[in-house]
Amino acid sequence: MKIAVLMKRVPDTASVLKITPDNKSVDMANLKFVMSPYDEHAIEEALKIREAGKATEVIVFTVGPEGSQETIRTALAMGADRAVFVKEDPSRFNSKGIAEMLAAAVKTEGPELVFAGKQAVDDDASQVPERVAELLDLPHASIVTKFELNGRAATVEREIEGGSYTVEVPLPALFTMQKGINTPRYPTLPNIMKAKKKEIKEFSLADLGLDAAKLVSGLEVSGMSLPRANRLNKILDGDSTERVKKLLTILREEEKVL
Amino acid sequence: MDFIPSEEHAMIRRQVRQIAAGFDLDFWRDSDKHKRYPHEFFDAFAAAGWLGIAIPEAYGGSGLGIVEACILLQEICASGAGTSGAAPIHFSIFPPMPVVKHGTEEQKRAYLPKIADGTMKLGFSITEPDAGTDTTRITTRAIREGDHYIFNGKKIWSTNLQNADRTLILVRTTPYEEVERKTTGMSLFLMDLKSPGITIREIEKLGRHAVDSNELFMDNVKVPASDLIGEEGQGFYHLIAGLNPERLMVAAEAIGIGRAALDLAVKYANERIVFNRPIGKNQGIQFPLADAYSKLEVADLMVQKGAWLYDQGMPCGAEANMAKLRAGADAFEACDAALQTLGGMGYAKEYHVERLWREIRLYKIAPVSQEMCLNYIGEHVLKLPKSY
Numbered sequence: 231m232k233i234a235v236l237m238k239r240v241p242d243t244a245s246v247l248k249i250t251p252d253n254k255s256v257d258m259a260n261l262k263f264v265m266s267p268y269d270e271h272a273i274e275e276a277l278k279i280r281e282a283g284k285a286t287e288v289i290v291f292t293v294g295p296e297g298s299q300e301t302i303r304t305a306l307a308m309g310a311d312r313a314v315f316v317k318e319d320p321s322r323f324n325s326k327g328i329a330e331m332l333a334a335a336v337k338t339e340g341p342e343l344v345f346a347g348k349q350a351v352d353d354d355a356s357q358v359p360e361r362v363a364e365l366l367d368l369p370h371a372s373i374v375t376k377f378e379l380n381g382r383a384a385t386v387e388r389e390i391e392g393g394s395y396t397v398e399v400p401l402p403a404l405f406t407m408q409k410g411i412n413t414p415r416y417p418t419l420p421n422i423m424k425a426k427k428k429e430i431k432e433f434s435l436a437d438l439g440l441d442a443a444k445l446v447s448g449l450e451v452s453g454m455s456l457p458r459a460n461r462l463n464k465i466l467d468g469d470s471t472e473r474v475k476k477l478l479t480i481l482r483e484e485e486k487v488l
Numbered sequence: 489m490d491f492i493p494s495e496e497h498a499m500i501r502r503q504v505r506q507i508a509a510g511f512d513l514d515f516w517r518d519s520d521k522h523k524r525y526p527h528e529f530f531d532a533f534a535a536a537g538w539l540g541i542a543i544p545e546a547y548g549g550s551g552l553g554i555v556e557a558c559i560l561l562q563e564i565c566a567s568g569a570g571t572s573g574a575a576p577i578h579f580s581i582f583p584p585m586p587v588v589k590h591g592t593e594e595q596k597r598a599y600l601p602k603i604a605d606g607t608m609k610l611g612f613s614i615t616e617p618d619a620g621t622d623t624t625r626i627t628t629r630a631i632r633e634g635d636h637y638i639f640n641g642k643k644i645w646s647t648n649l650q651n652a653d654r655t656l657i658l659v660r661t662t663p664y665e666e667v668e669r670k671t672t673g674m675s676l677f678l679m680d681l682k683s684p685g686i687t688i689r690e691i692e693k694l695g696r697h698a699v700d701s702n703e704l705f706m707d708n709v710k711v712p713a714s715d716l717i718g719e720e721g722q723g724f725y726h727l728i729a730g731l732n733p734e735r736l737m738v739a740a741e742a743i744g745i746g747r748a749a750l751d752l753a754v755k756y757a758n759e760r761i762v763f764n765r766p767i768g769k770n771q772g773i774q775f776p777l778a779d780a781y782s783k784l785e786v787a788d789l790m791v792q793k794g795a796w797l798y799d800q801g802m803p804c805g806a807e808a809n810m811a812k813l814r815a816g817a818d819a820f821e822a823c824d825a826a827l828q829t830l831g832g833m834g835y836a837k838e839y840h841v842e843r844l845w846r847e848i849r850l851y852k853i854a855p856v857s858q859e860m861c862l863n864y865i866g867e868h869v870l871k872l873p874k875s876y
Binding site: 417 | 550
């Protein structure tokens with residue numbers, strides 16, 4: 231049984247972001263990239279299943295520009311067996327196009343299980359995995375906090391507001407992972423060395439029989455801005471009762487958040 | 489020419505950074521304060537396979553070179569771990585080098601896998617109270633008796649012995665007076681520290697309190713002949729082959745410590761408001777930091793060059809000494825500029841810079857003094873007369 235893991239490289243969560251002059255995208259020049267942290271949980275879960283002898287191969291799938299190989303190697307160094315790399319600048323597309331590319335790539339391998347992080351930490355869209363499931367006509371369960379294989383089905387716990395519920399999903403199927411499901415391992419040095427020799431299969435859009443013009447959706451980013459980071463630096467005085475009263479007054483009357 | 493780090497080097501840097509990030513500045517401040525050996529830190533790096541970075545794959549390591557070892561140690565230091573973090577790892581990389589090069593098959597199989605997986609820790613015992621840089625003057629004597637040697641003498645500045653299982657030790661198997669060449673007659677052993685007759689006394693020192701330095705006294709210690717590394721009488725030569733890589737590794741560590749101090753200073757200079765503006769707005773604050781940063785970057789290029797030459801099997805004495813000289817001086821300057829930036833807070837333990845400042849001072853002295861690096865450059869690079 232093969233497990234496919236959808237992986238996205240995102241700007242390092244510690245980096246300082248800049249918006250391009252047209253205010254429509256993040257300036258990617260000079261940024262460091264990492265694997266989206268939720269995807270690490272997806273890979274870890276897949277590796278655990280393989281190590282338990284219930285899967286034969288873990289294959290990582292990603293769409294990204296030249297340079298994404300470094301992030302792919304990280305996934306391989308964690309222990310994934312090989313990777314499929316759709317080499318395409320994702321900034322030209324949004325979730326629809328990326329999902330179509332990934333679906334076409336995943337189809338070439340026919341996995342029983344498809345895993346992904348519950349969302350990517352850059353755009354937080356939570357769209358791609360679910361779209362891939364639809365395109366491949368697979369059942370899916372999102373925000374999974376516990377995963378168990380039972381023969382030809384998986385029993386999973388999904389996080390919902392204030393609780394969780396358990397569903398059984400027949401395979402093949404797609405699941406998106408929430409943090410807390412596991413602790414992703416560090417790539418060990420011996421595994422970093424092994425990762426060098428693992429296969430990264432590259433696809434272009436043409437290889438997958440896709441036409442870039444048809445992958446563009448009607449969605450267009452009209453503007454982008456950084457969160458306001460100005461602090462008020464107000465220090466309230468008085469005893470704690472007075473300070474609470476003053477704080478509530480500010481929240482109600484000045485900031486109008488209550 | 490190509491200055492782009494390879495995918496592998498970038499990944500080594502990133503992964504080391506990630507493991508080191510699990511041990512924050514407070515961890516190191518506490519380790520220093522309570523003189524606590526960073527066992528958890530050592531174990532984390534052992535578990536992820538980093539200790540065997542330069543040990544051949546056949547013996548449980550990864551068979552990489554000094555370039556990679558320098559990246560590993562530099563990133564550990566750059567995390568703020570300082571030499572308290574680097575030393576435990578350093579002592580799994582440097583002392584085994586003569587075993588890798590000159591050990592018997594049996595010794596390699598017995599020791600290297602255990603060193604690589606962290607189950608065996610090593611110390612390093614060369615210097616003596618009356619023989620520092622002039623190593624040939626060591627007097628610790630080993631006399632052969634059947635299948636073992638009897639050791640008598642003392643060593644000083646032996647690092648890591650409080651936690652080590654064995655130490656790499658240089659002794660005289662033939663006294664100074666009886667050899668034709670003063671550099672012969674010395675032999676290397678990997679001595680078991682639990683042998684009867686050994687006394688270890690820790691030295692109180694300026695910094696790096698988490699990792700010990702010691703005096704080592706040997707009174708009729710019985711050391712099996714099977715612990716001799718390489719050829720009897722050739723220990724000095726076996727040892728010096730490893731000194732250039734050690735200088736490079738130490739230089740890489742120093743640069744990492746300098747970077748960590750500058751990071752703390754830059755953060756402070758951006759946040760600390762005096763006279764209604766961040767102090768970092770003042771050129772008086774900015775320039776020393778910018779100057780120190782540029783010097784560290786330059787020193788790092790020399791580290792990389794030296795390490796690359798060593799890994800290619802080419803001579804690197806000039807580069808190793810220049811890298812150690814520059815990194816030792818420039819990293820101290822960086823830590824000092826950082827401490828000055830923090831002003832009074834720089835003097836407070838809470839702000840971490842003072843720990844780095846105390847630790848970095850060591851690297852102007854060890855593993856070789858700045859002055860001996862200058863001697864090397866004067867004599868061997870510039871071809872001036874030997875001055876000592």
